[in-house]
Amino acid sequence: DARVTQTPRHKVTEMGQEVTMRCQPILGHNTVFWYRQTMMQGLELLAYFRNRAPLDDSGMPKDRFSAEMPDATLATLKIQPSEPRDSAVYFCASGLGTSGGNSGANVLTFGAGSRLTVL
Amino acid sequence: GQNIDQPTEMTATEGAIVQINCTYQTSGFNGLFWYQQHAGEAPTFLSYNVLDGLEEKGRFSSFLSRSKGYSYLLLKELQMKDSASYLCAVNGTASKLTFGTGTRLQVTL
Numbered sequence: 001d002a003r004v005t006q007t008p009r010h011k012v013t014e015m016g017q018e019v020t021m022r023c024q025p026i027l028g029h030n031t032v033f034w035y036r037q038t039m040m041q042g043l044e045l046l047a048y049f050r051n052r053a054p055l056d057d058s059g060m061p062k063d064r065f066s067a068e069m070p071d072a073t074l075a076t077l078k079i080q081p082s083e084p085r086d087s088a089v090y091f092c093a094s095g096l097g098t099s100g101g102n103s104g105a106n107v108l109t110f111g112a113g114s115r116l117t118v119l
Numbered sequence: 120g121q122n123i124d125q126p127t128e129m130t131a132t133e134g135a136i137v138q139i140n141c142t143y144q145t146s147g148f149n150g151l152f153w154y155q156q157h158a159g160e161a162p163t164f165l166s167y168n169v170l171d172g173l174e175e176k177g178r179f180s181s182f183l184s185r186s187k188g189y190s191y192l193l194l195k196e197l198q199m200k201d202s203a204s205y206l207c208a209v210n211g212t213a214s215k216l217t218f219g220t221g222t223r224l225q226v227t228l
Binding site (some may be wrong): 031033035041042043045050055056067091093094097106107108109110111112113 | 162
């Protein structure tokens, strides 16, 4: 049963600390998305990659957030320094996106999420 | 940009039918998706539409009108386990998937 693996599942940290969240996408999936979910905003797209190349990170506060894919099996989302307003659940999702925009291939599988609390 | 609207909450009775609407305005369109999310869990895929019309999958159906920028998710024979949030998402250019804020459905006895 293929799944997207996220670590850590829970993280409590103090304001100003660095936080790194990791994601292992499903083998063979070539798109990886990072979303942030809060009660007020719902699922916000932070950044996404296709074939490890960043396509759009306009939803991400660039001064403190960074997203990378060092290889096809690992995506990372880093916050430095963290702030209380960053408290949320961060989801990674992967899919078989194609450049032709074939919707059927763009079904995303989500990881279980990383719940971040910044005090 | 993308603008996706859904009702915030709905309540329906077990065994009934409920329709959850979604309207969207997008700069690019390559399909509309519906996801289900139970409290404390990750979203899971339900259905997608890329052409106008109705797609049926068991108790769940989804409809799309591209000219109206409108979709709905229809849930039949509601069960208590259908209590969840239902997220409408638009697949834009370059496989970018943008979600609405979701509709929280409460199924009651």
